[in-house]
Amino acid sequence: xxxxxxxxxxxxxxxxxxxVEYDLTIxxxxxxxxxxxxxxxxxxxxxxxxxxRFMEGDTAVIRVHNALARETTxxxxxxxxxxxxxxxxPFVTTAPIKAGTTYTFRFDLKQSGTYWYHSHTxxxxxxxxxxxxxxxxxxxxxxxxxxxxxxxxxDWTDRNPKTIMRSLMAGYDYDAVKKGNKQSISxxxxxxxxxxxxxxxxxxxxxxxxxxxxxxxxxxxxxxxSMLEGKPGERIRLRLINASAATYFYINTSGGPMTVxxxxxxxVQPVRVDELLMGIAETYxxxxxxxxxxxxxxxxxxxxxxxxxxxxxxxxxxxPAPDIPKANLYKMDYMLAGAFxxxxxxxxxxxxxxxYRKLRSLKPTTLPPDAPRRExxxxxxxxxERYIWSFNGKxxxxxxxxxxxxxxxxxxxxxxxxxxxxxxxxxxxxFRLINGQGDRSPLKHTVDxxxxxxxxxxFEANDAGDWFFHCHLLYHMEAGxxxxxxxxxxxSYKPRLDPALLDPYYWMASGSVQNNMTMGMAKFxxxxxxxxxxxxVGLGHEDGMDDHPxxxxxxxxxxxDPNFSSLxxxxxxxxxxxxxxxxxxxxxxxxxxFRTTLTVDxxxxxxxxxxxxxxxxxxxxxxGSLEYDTNSRWQSQVGLEYVIxxxxxxxxxxxxxxxxxxxxxxxx
Amino acid sequence: MKQTLILLSSTAALLLASCAxxxxxxxxxxxxxxYTSNKCLVTDNRxxxxxxxxxxxxxxxxxxxCCKPCVAKxxxxxxxxxxxxx
Numbered sequence: 001x002x003x004x005x006x007x008x009x010x011x012x013x014x015x016x017x018x019x020v021e022y023d024l025t026i027x028x029x030x031x032x033x034x035x036x037x038x039x040x041x042x043x044x045x046x047x048x049x050x051x052x053r054f055m056e057g058d059t060a061v062i063r064v065h066n067a068l069a070r071e072t073t074x075x076x077x078x079x080x081x082x083x084x085x086x087x088x089x090p091f092v093t094t095a096p097i098k099a100g101t102t103y104t105f106r107f108d109l110k111q112s113g114t115y116w117y118h119s120h121t122x123x124x125x126x127x128x129x130x131x132x133x134x135x136x137x138x139x140x141x142x143x144x145x146x147x148x149x150x151x152x153x154x155d156w157t158d159r160n161p162k163t164i165m166r167s168l169m170a171g172y173d174y175d176a177v178k179k180g181n182k183q184s185i186s187x188x189x190x191x192x193x194x195x196x197x198x199x200x201x202x203x204x205x206x207x208x209x210x211x212x213x214x215x216x217x218x219x220x221x222x223x224x225x226s227m228l229e230g231k232p233g234e235r236i237r238l239r240l241i242n243a244s245a246a247t248y249f250y251i252n253t254s255g256g257p258m259t260v261x262x263x264x265x266x267x268v269q270p271v272r273v274d275e276l277l278m279g280i281a282e283t284y285x286x287x288x289x290x291x292x293x294x295x296x297x298x299x300x301x302x303x304x305x306x307x308x309x310x311x312x313x314x315x316x317x318x319x320p321a322p323d324i325p326k327a328n329l330y331k332m333d334y335m336l337a338g339a340f341x342x343x344x345x346x347x348x349x350x351x352x353x354x355x356y357r358k359l360r361s362l363k364p365t366t367l368p369p370d371a372p373r374r375e376x377x378x379x380x381x382x383x384x385e386r387y388i389w390s391f392n393g394k395x396x397x398x399x400x401x402x403x404x405x406x407x408x409x410x411x412x413x414x415x416x417x418x419x420x421x422x423x424x425x426x427x428x429x430x431f432r433l434i435n436g437q438g439d440r441s442p443l444k445h446t447v448d449x450x451x452x453x454x455x456x457x458x459f460e461a462n463d464a465g466d467w468f469f470h471c472h473l474l475y476h477m478e479a480g481x482x483x484x485x486x487x488x489x490x491x492s493y494k495p496r497l498d499p500a501l502l503d504p505y506y507w508m509a510s511g512s513v514q515n516n517m518t519m520g521m522a523k524f525x526x527x528x529x530x531x532x533x534x535x536x537v538g539l540g541h542e543d544g545m546d547d548h549p550x551x552x553x554x555x556x557x558x559x560x561d562p563n564f565s566s567l568x569x570x571x572x573x574x575x576x577x578x579x580x581x582x583x584x585x586x587x588x589x590x591x592x593x594f595r596t597t598l599t600v601d602x603x604x605x606x607x608x609x610x611x612x613x614x615x616x617x618x619x620x621x622x623x624g625s626l627e628y629d630t631n632s633r634w635q636s637q638v639g640l641e642y643v644i645x646x647x648x649x650x651x652x653x654x655x656x657x658x659x660x661x662x663x664x665x666x667x668x
Numbered sequence: 669m670k671q672t673l674i675l676l677s678s679t680a681a682l683l684l685a686s687c688a689x690x691x692x693x694x695x696x697x698x699x700x701x702x703y704t705s706n707k708c709l710v711t712d713n714r715x716x717x718x719x720x721x722x723x724x725x726x727x728x729x730x731x732x733x734c735c736k737p738c739v740a741k742x743x744x745x746x747x748x749x750x751x752x753x754x
Binding site for chain 2: 202339415419454591
C-alpha cells in the first residue's frame with residue numbers, strides 16, 4: 001500500500017482563540033522498528049505518529065482518516081478533558097471510524113501539558129497507532145527550559161498481537177523463556193531460592209514475572225537509540241510518554257538526578273529524583289542539564305530487565321546510565337515493595353517505584369467541600385491460569401458499569417489482589433491521587449497500583465456521559481479489566497460496548513506426536529468456558545490389539561476458580577472392554593500444582609487422575625501422570641520435553657499402554 | 669460399583685484435606701480468638717489472592733496473612749497491626 005503521508009497545519013489567529021488543525025492518516029505499511037521489515041499500523045507513515053502541538057485555549061480540529069483496507073479504527077486523546085463524544089472510544093463514546101472514511105474531532109483545549117493519543121480499537125495500539133500531544137500553557141511554563149524534546153517510549157513486537165493474546169490465554173510461557181525469566185528448579189537452585197520455589201508451588205502461586213510479553217525492541221521515538229539536540233549547559237525539558245502496550249519503564253540518566261516538573265500533564269512542584277518507575281500511559285516532564293562535555297544517556301529500562309531504549313544528549317565520549325538490577329523473581333519480597341511502601345517502607349534494592357509520594361501540585365486541588373461524597377472499593381483481580389483480568393472478580397462482559405451521580409465526589413480505593421502492576425486510567429477527568437500531600441495532592445489520569453498494593457483516588461463527577469475506566473495494560477484491558485463509569489443512574493441502562501471486548505473466544509491446540517502414540521488437545525476458550533477435544537491414540541501395535549487403541553474426549557469445561565473446574569463430555573473409544581460413554585466430573589488443583597481429575601461415566605465407572613509437571617530448566621520439563629479407572633485399571637505415563645521454539649519441542653515418554661516413544665511436541 | 673465408590677470417597681477426602689488449612693501453621697493451646705476477616709491483616713488484600721493464606725497465632729489471637737512476607741512485616745511491629753483488629 002502506498003504510504004499516505006499528509007499532515008497539514010494551519011492556524012487561524014483570531015482575537016478569541018486559535019483553531020489548530022491536523023490531519024492524521026492511519027494506514028498499514030512496512031517499517032522496521034526492531035530491525036526486520038514488518039507490517040505496522042502507522043500514523044502519517046510513522047511509528048510513533050506526529051506530535052500535535054497546541055496552546056492552552058486553542059480549538060483543536062483533527063481529521064482522522066482511516067486508510068486501512070478493512071479494519072475500523074479510532075483515536076483516543078489520552079488525558080484530555082473534552083466533550084464525551086470526542087473521547088474516541090469506539091462504541092462507548094464515538095462511532096468506530098470505518099475503513100476509507102474520515103472522522104473530524106473538534107474540541108477546546110482547557111489544559112496544558114504533555115499527553116498522547118492512541119487507537120482504542122482492539123490491539124491496534126500495539127501495532128503502532130500512537131503519538132504525542134504537547135499543549136503549552138497560556139502564561140508560559142512555570143519551570144523554564146531552553147529546549148524541549150518529546151520522548152515517546154514504547155515496546156515493539158514483530159508478532160501479531162492477536163496471536164500474543166491467544167498465547168496468553170493458553171498459558172504458553174515461551175515469552176518468559178525468551179526473556180530469561182522462566183522459573184525452574186535449576187534456576188531456583190542457582191538463585192539460592194529452592195525453598196522459595198517449592199513453597200510457592202505448594203501454596204499454588206503461579207510463577208511471577210513483571211511483564212507478560214517478550215518484546216523484540218524497546219523504542220524511544222521509534223528508535224532503540226537516538227541523539228537529542230542540546231548545547232552544553234542548556235536546561236532541556238524531556239516530555240516522557242510511556243506509550244507501551246505492556247511495559248513499565250525505569251527511567252534514569254548518567255547525568256545525575258532529574259527534576260520532575262510535571263506528571264500526567266499538570267505541573268508539580270519540582271522534585272529531584274535519581275530514577276523513577278513510569279507506568280504504562282503515564283507522562284512525566286523532567287528537566288536535565290546538558291553536560292559541558294561528553295555524551296550522557298537517558299535510559300528507559302523495561303521493568304522485567306529484558307531490554308532498554310536510549311536517548312543521548314551532549315557530544316563527546318559516551319557515559320552510559322547505570323544498569324538497573326534485574327529483580328530476583330524467585331523472591332516474593334520485591335513484588336511486595338510497592339505494597340509495603342504504602343506502609344512506610346522505602347525500597348532499598350536499587351529498583352525504584354513511581355515517585356508518587358513526592359508529587360505535589362502547584363495549586364490546591366481540593367474538590368468542592370459541599371459536594372456529596374461517596375466511597376467505593378474496587379479490587380483489581382486476576383488469574384494468570386487463564387489470563388482473566390477483572391475488577392471485583394468480574395470482567396467487563398460480566399459487570400460493565402460503575403454509576404456516579406453528577407456533581408458528587410467519588411473516592412475509589414483501588415486494592416490490587418494480584419501479583420502484577422496495573423496502570424488504571426480514567427477517561428475524561430483528572431483524579432486526585434491521595435498521596436499524603438493534603439490539599440496539594442497531584443492531579444493524574446493514570447495511576448499505577450502495585451502488586452498487592454493500594455491507591456486511593458477521588459474525582460468530581462462534573463462531566464456527564466459514559467467514560468471508560470480500565471487497566472491500560474493492553475492485554476489486561478482486552479481480557480476484561482475495564483468498566484464504564486456512567487452518569488446514568490437508571491439501573492436498566494447499559495452502556496454501548498465494543499462487542500470484541502465481550503468475552504471473545506480464542507482457539508488453541510497442543511500435544512505431541514511420537515512413534516508410539518499421539519496425545520493432545522484442541523479447544524476454543526473464553527474466560528470461563530472451554531469447548532474442546534482431547535485425544536490419546538496409539539500409533540504402534542500393542543499386544544493383543546488389532547487396531548490402534550484410541551480415546552477421544554469431546555468436553556465442555558466450566559472454570560470456577562484457579563483450583564476448580566467442572567467437566568462434561570463424551571468419550572469415543574475402541575479400547576478393550578470399553579464402550580463409548582458420557583461422563584461428568586471435576587478438575588481440582590492440589591497444593592504443589594498437582595492437577596487432579598475425577599470423572600464418573602454413563603457405564604457406572606469412575607476415573608481418577610493426578611498429573612504433575614516439574615520445570616527442570618527453562619526449556620526442559622519432566623511430566624508424569626497416574627490414572628486409575630474402575631474399568632481399565634491403572635495407567636501411567638512419564639516423560640521429558642525440551643522446548644525448542646515457540647511452537648515446537650522434542651519429547652520422549654513411557655506410557656503404560658503404548659510403551660516407550662519419542663517425537664515432537666507442539667503448541668499453537 | 670464398589671471400586672467406583674472407593675475412588676470417589678478417597679478423592680473427596682484428598683480434596684477436603686487440601687482445602688482444610690491453607691498451608692499455614694497454627695500454634696495451639698488455650699482458647700484462641702478466631703480471625704474473622706477475609707483480608708490480610710497487613711495489606712488488606714483478600715486472603716487467597718496470593719496462594720494459600722498463612723495462619724499464625726500470637727498470644728491468644730489468630731491472625732491470617734496473604735503471604736509469608738507479610739508475616740515478617742507484621743512481626744516487626746505487631747502492635748501496629750493488631751490494633752486494626754476489631
